[in-house]
Every structure is written in C-alpha cells, then in structure tokens.
Amino acid sequence: MRIRIITDDFTSALDGTACFAERGWNTAALLRPEDTENVTATAVVSLDTDTRERVAAGDPVADAARAWCHADVLVLQFDSTLRGHVAKDCVSARAASGRRKLLIAPAFPSAGRTTEAGRVLVDGVPVHKTAFGRDPTLPVLESSVPALFLAQGLPVVIARDAAQAKVLLEEHDAVVMDTRAEDDLDALVGLFAGSRDLLLAGSTGLLRALARALSQPEPIPQLAALSCDAPWLVVGSLNPSSRRQLNVARESRRINVLATGSDRLPGAALAEAALRDLVTQVTNLIASGACDGLVVTGGETARRIVDSLPAVSLRVHREILPGVPLVEVRSSKGSFPMITKAGGFGGDDALLICLDALTGARV
Structure with missing residues (x-):
C-alpha cells in the first residue's frame, strides 16, 4: 500500500x-x-x-x-x-x-x-x-x-x-x-x-x-533509541502556549534555551532578521559540538534549521506526544535527535516532556 x-x-x-x-x-x-x-x-x-x-x-x-x-x-x-x-x-x-x-x-x-x-x-x-x-x-x-x-x-x-x-x-x-x-x-x-x-x-x-x-506491513528492524546529553530548546513560535511551556521548562530544569523575542512582528524586517539570527546561533552550536540534540517549537524555525545544514536526510522514529515527533537528523557533519512541536500544541509541560525524552530524565 x-x-x-x-x-x-x-x-x-x-x-x-x-x-x-x-x-x-x-x-x-x-x-x-x-x-x-x-x-x-x-x-x-x-x-x-x-x-x-x-x-x-x-x-x-x-x-x-x-x-x-x-x-x-x-x-x-x-x-x-x-x-x-x-x-x-x-x-x-x-x-x-x-x-x-x-x-x-x-x-x-x-x-x-x-x-x-x-x-x-x-x-x-x-x-x-x-x-x-x-x-x-x-x-x-x-x-x-x-x-x-x-x-x-x-x-x-x-x-x-x-x-x-x-x-x-x-x-x-x-x-x-x-x-x-x-x-x-x-x-x-x-x-x-x-x-x-x-x-x-x-x-x-x-x-x-x-x-x-490500516493493516500493518511486515515489521521493519527496530530503530536504535535516540538520546543526547546537552539538548537545546529552540522557541521560534510566539504562540502563548509555547511561551507558557518555555516558562515551565525554565522553572523545572536548568536548560539551554534560544528563543525569539516578542519584537518579532508580522511584516517587519526585524522579524526575518530575528529568525535568521536564531537559526545561525543553532547551526553554530551544532557545528561546534555544543549541542547534540534539539527540541524546536515553531514549524518555520525547524525548517530553517534543517535547511541550513549540509546534505540533510531525516528518519522519523516515533511520537513523544500526540502530534510531536522524534526525528533523527542526518547530515554530512553527523547526526543528532530532534523533537519538533507546533507552537500551539500540548499542555504547559509539553516542552519539559520533550527535553526529558531526549535526556532520559523522565519517561
């Protein structure tokens, strides 16, 4: 099929x-x-x-x-x-x-x-x-x-x-x-x-x-578990749900965060510049080895990050939450796990759950 x-x-x-x-x-x-x-x-x-x-x-x-x-x-x-x-x-x-x-x-x-x-x-x-x-x-x-x-x-x-x-x-x-x-x-x-x-x-x-x-096909070989030690949380969405989720994660854990500010306004040159700067910071972290995994909220932000990497392929593994996938990102420079979440999805602890899923802090 x-x-x-x-x-x-x-x-x-x-x-x-x-x-x-x-x-x-x-x-x-x-x-x-x-x-x-x-x-x-x-x-x-x-x-x-x-x-x-x-x-x-x-x-x-x-x-x-x-x-x-x-x-x-x-x-x-x-x-x-x-x-x-x-x-x-x-x-x-x-x-x-x-x-x-x-x-x-x-x-x-x-x-x-x-x-x-x-x-x-x-x-x-x-x-x-x-x-x-x-x-x-x-x-x-x-x-x-x-x-x-x-x-x-x-x-x-x-x-x-x-x-x-x-x-x-x-x-x-x-x-x-x-x-x-x-x-x-x-x-x-x-x-x-x-x-x-x-x-x-x-x-x-x-x-x-x-x-x-739908009828399941013949099972494919089980994918290796994905985890990392130093994930970064990247918040490109301005949806209020994402901002609440960011606050909960910050209050609960010591985490690495990059986030756009509320000055990212529609139609403004500042908006594009802020997003471009965010993506540049993320790709520099990946290239330096300071980041071995990502949790990204905001579809446009996630796409820009992947587009900035050389020769990317993606392997989708599973759902962390309904509508929140775990993906292995493979490029010519190596591979790392990434969880993506649409801005308005999930409860207030959604980003915390995603970060813990990568580090194994909480099942």
Whole structure:
C-alpha cells in the first residue's frame, strides 16, 4: 500500500509520518518536491511544500498531487487550527490529482481540536476567537470550513458522522465531517481509506486514525533509541502556549534555551532578521559540538534549521506526544535527535516532556 501525504509545514510533515513509523511502516519525509519520484518503494511518504508562510514559485501542492495521483491513499494534511491556505490547497490538490470527491476532517480531538456544525473549535471555542485568531504571522479569521471553501468557489456540505458523509458524497463533491472524538475519525477511516476517487484532507488527527486502522506491513528492524546529553530548546513560535511551556521548562530544569523575542512582528524586517539570527546561533552550536540534540517549537524555525545544514536526510522514529515527533537528523557533519512541536500544541509541560525524552530524565 502506498500512502502519500502533502502538507505545507515542516512539523506537519514529520508528525504525519511519526504515527506510522512507530507502528512499523517504512516512512520518508521529503523537503524537496523533486524527490517525490525517488521514493516509489517507500510505503508512507510526506512532502513539506513549505508554503504555509511563504509564497512558492508555481504550485507545489498541485505538482505533488499530480505526481501521486495513483496512490492508494492520498491525503492533503493541513493545520488543525486552519492556519495557512487550507481551502486553496485542497481545491488545488483535488483538481491536480483527478480525484472527484473531497472529504475534509480537520479535527484532532486528542489535542483539543474538534469540528462541530462545520466549525473548527479549540477546547470548545471557535478557533478564530482563540489565540490563533491573534497569531502575529498567520491569524485565523474564519472558523467555518464551508465559508473558507465557498470563498474558493467550492461548496462544502456538513456531515454529522461518517455514515452521513458516505451518503452525501454520492451527491456532492465536497463534505466536511463533524468530529468530537477519536472514534469519529476511526469510523471515517473504516469507510473511506483506500477510496481511489477520494482526496482525504485533514490534520494529524486524521493521519493518526489511518495509522491505527490500516493493516500493518511486515515489521521493519527496530530503530536504535535516540538520546543526547546537552539538548537545546529552540522557541521560534510566539504562540502563548509555547511561551507558557518555555516558562515551565525554565522553572523545572536548568536548560539551554534560544528563543525569539516578542519584537518579532508580522511584516517587519526585524522579524526575518530575528529568525535568521536564531537559526545561525543553532547551526553554530551544532557545528561546534555544543549541542547534540534539539527540541524546536515553531514549524518555520525547524525548517530553517534543517535547511541550513549540509546534505540533510531525516528518519522519523516515533511520537513523544500526540502530534510531536522524534526525528533523527542526518547530515554530512553527523547526526543528532530532534523533537519538533507546533507552537500551539500540548499542555504547559509539553516542552519539559520533550527535553526529558531526549535526556532520559523522565519517561
């Protein structure tokens, strides 16, 4: 079985494959669109088009959907809080893949993200009314999935569950499914996984349901445990959750930290300069040997760090927390473990758990 995942962000590309990797699937996470044809023997492949915060030349989402149009399962993965160009990417991927139907399931219930009456909620609050609506770089201004897609010219109808979604897809081209619990996603996967005329679109919650439900392949050799002695915590996200998590980690442990300040404002040259300086500091630490592992929160920050290293390949190992993957980063200068976390994910102790997972301080 070939499962292909198109996403717009580095952390998504990693957490979308981690749930498969830890169940014995052979996985790959790609950073360059031109590599999509070099992984035909790999069961689960994710591509980061790097378009959530950047304007790319051409349409890498459409290019990937076209290249992977014959996949057994094709998924357009997007942020569970609707950050980015969700509707545009879904419409583009559907058209390029040649698949007639689109089933949208944004929910990630174990992370507090649900879908009710077609609206995305975070801990029960419409996402545009949460901190994501005030995001300094990509504010979410709309919680209604049908409204987002109508603005792109595609009507979307709402299904209350998987059974109704199946009925509605017989008459409509695009359906969004209400989801309040993991069981709802499991039911969706049970009905639709492997439907070759269907583009699935959703967050990491949908991919975790796919990994739970699909038949496991022959087990691959168990990966060696990853650990390190001197990890650095790199905080590039300005999400309030990340800042609380940083404070908890600082109060609980003596840790090495690099973090952008609150002066990283959207559209300002200072923002780019601050991020570039942060990435330079991290790469210098790695090159000097002062850092043998990373915990990074902020997808753009993590991607910039990896892009700055020579000849990188990635091996996804497992999830530390739901949607928080552990990865081995391999470059021409050596390898090191890295944990990536989207800015708004996790409880207040999430970064502390990640650091302890690398050092073995706490299981």
